[in-house]
Amino acid sequence: MTLNTRAPAPLWNPDEDETLVCCAVRAETHDVKTFIFQAVEPRRFAYQPGQFMTLSLTIGGEEIHRCYTLSSSPTRPDRVSITVKRIGEGPVSSWLHANLAPGTSIKALGPMGDFFCTAEAGSKYLFLSAGSGITPLMSMTRSHHDLGSGADIAFVHSARSPADLIFRDELALMAKTAPGLTVTAICEADSEAEVWAGPRGRIDLAKLEAIVPDFRAREVYICGPAPYMAAVKSMLEASGYDMARYHSESFDFAELSADQPEPESASSNQGFKVEFKLSRRTIEVAPDRFILAAAKAEGMRLPSSCTKGMCGTCKCKLVSGTVDMTPAGGIRQREIDQGMILICCSKPTSDLVLER
Numbered sequence: 205m206t207l208n209t210r211a212p213a214p215l216w217n218p219d220e221d222e223t224l225v226c227c228a229v230r231a232e233t234h235d236v237k238t239f240i241f242q243a244v245e246p247r248r249f250a251y252q253p254g255q256f257m258t259l260s261l262t263i264g265g266e267e268i269h270r271c272y273t274l275s276s277s278p279t280r281p282d283r284v285s286i287t288v289k290r291i292g293e294g295p296v297s298s299w300l301h302a303n304l305a306p307g308t309s310i311k312a313l314g315p316m317g318d319f320f321c322t323a324e325a326g327s328k329y330l331f332l333s334a335g336s337g338i339t340p341l342m343s344m345t346r347s348h349h350d351l352g353s354g355a356d357i358a359f360v361h362s363a364r365s366p367a368d369l370i371f372r373d374e375l376a377l378m379a380k381t382a383p384g385l386t387v388t389a390i391c392e393a394d395s396e397a398e399v400w401a402g403p404r405g406r407i408d409l410a411k412l413e414a415i416v417p418d419f420r421a422r423e424v425y426i427c428g429p430a431p432y433m434a435a436v437k438s439m440l441e442a443s444g445y446d447m448a449r450y451h452s453e454s455f456d457f458a459e460l461s462a463d464q465p466e467p468e469s470a471s472s473n474q475g476f477k478v479e480f481k482l483s484r485r486t487i488e489v490a491p492d493r494f495i496l497a498a499a500k501a502e503g504m505r506l507p508s509s510c511t512k513g514m515c516g517t518c519k520c521k522l523v524s525g526t527v528d529m530t531p532a533g534g535i536r537q538r539e540i541d542q543g544m545i546l547i548c549c550s551k552p553t554s555d556l557v558l559e560r
């Protein structure tokens with residue numbers, strides 16, 4: 205027997221490392237692909253199951269940032285994967301589907317995010333997802349499966365049709381081999397190739413009670429499109445479920461931004477002048493107000509996602525002026541040194557010019 209005595213690869217350092225190289229692409233369904241990445245030099249990725257990375261891509265001469273949950277599990281640290289649904293004319297998801305191939309390099313920030321779950325022995329969970337919202341729950345389930353966590357997980361996934369079921373075979377296999385894991389799919393309709401024999405329609409209380417009778421005793425983790433999330437949240441509230449045990453992630457920018465509290469004294473007509481050079485707009489931003497929130501209130505549409513300084517989506521160059529910024533991992537020190545800021549968590553302390 206030969207022992208492998210090679211030292212483990214160093215950890216991916218989000219402050220230093222930024223280039224991911226695509227090593228494989230897998231078609232999951234007709235409009236969903238998984239992209240698998242490694243670092244340029246060997247690196248191990250340390251993250252929590254459910255966390256995301258922010259990709260930075262230059263498309264049509266413009267730099268665009270988008271967040272993608274790692275669908276891979278941290279238990280297999282040499283690679284990370286994202287699983288992306290192609291959204292109609294959506295610039296990034298369609299670019300990834302059309303162009304990202306083995307050998308392509310992209311820039312990425314993270315992993316980060318506070319929606320994660322390390323399933324614990326003896327605890328009971330209910331994982332609920334719909335559509336591409338399956339990705340964080342898949343990472344959690346893969347991790348649970350690899351570690352033999354001893355947790356009790358009921359995973360209920362909703363899809364339009366059997367042809368839209370992401371990770372169908374792998375989930376079925378994990379449910380067969382991992383004690384404590386049950387997986388149920390609910391489909392709204394048949395697909396061309398398959399008449400759906402499982403639970404039909406949309407998730408409702410009767411279905412949930414039939415599939416997971418003890419759901420009130422479980423910690424809920426949920427991710428999916430905004431209407432699905434809203435419907436399930438109301439359903440759980442009405443059922444008497446203890447909402448302190450409800451954890452959710454949204455992929456929807458508008459919904460995330462809506463959570464951002466506004467300072468009570470916020471006022472956009474007193475304060476510093478903030479000029480958006482590329483948009484050719486100048487607005488007034490009160491010193492106690494975040495620039496992004498003030499710009500949105502003025503009707504400007506600017507790239508943003510988490511609105512909490514985490515994801516890097518709102519990053520832009522500060523051409524002149526000073527700000528009070530409270531980032532939470534979404535920007536590297538060297539980017540700050542180069543004059544970049546996150547406008548979602550920056551308040552002006554002088555008049556500003558931004559390259560946005």
Ligand SMILES: Cc1cc2nc3c(=O)[nH]c(=O)nc-3n(C[C@H](O)[C@H](O)[C@H](O)COP(=O)(O)OP(=O)(O)OC[C@H]3O[C@@H](n4cnc5c(N)ncnc54)[C@H](O)[C@@H]3O)c2cc1C
Pocket residue numbers: 256270271272273274286287288289290291293294295296297298335336337339340429454455456457458509510
């Ligand atoms: C924390 C986080 C994690 C994410 N993880 C994933 C992931 O694992 N897989 C994934 O495919 N996407 C994920 N997204 C969404 C992703 O960041 C992009 O928004 C998505 O790929 C569309 O980008 P786009 O540039 O093609 O279109 P955009 O111009 O960004 O979006 C076009 C329209 O589609 C809506 N939309 C965006 N994403 C979805 C979706 N998944 N389903 C339905 N409508 C959507 C947008 O609200 C917008 O109205 C995540 C978003 C966040 C904030």
Ligand code: FES
Pocket residue numbers: 507508509510511512513514515516517518519534546547548549
């Ligand atoms: S929107 Fe996420 S860092 Fe600003």
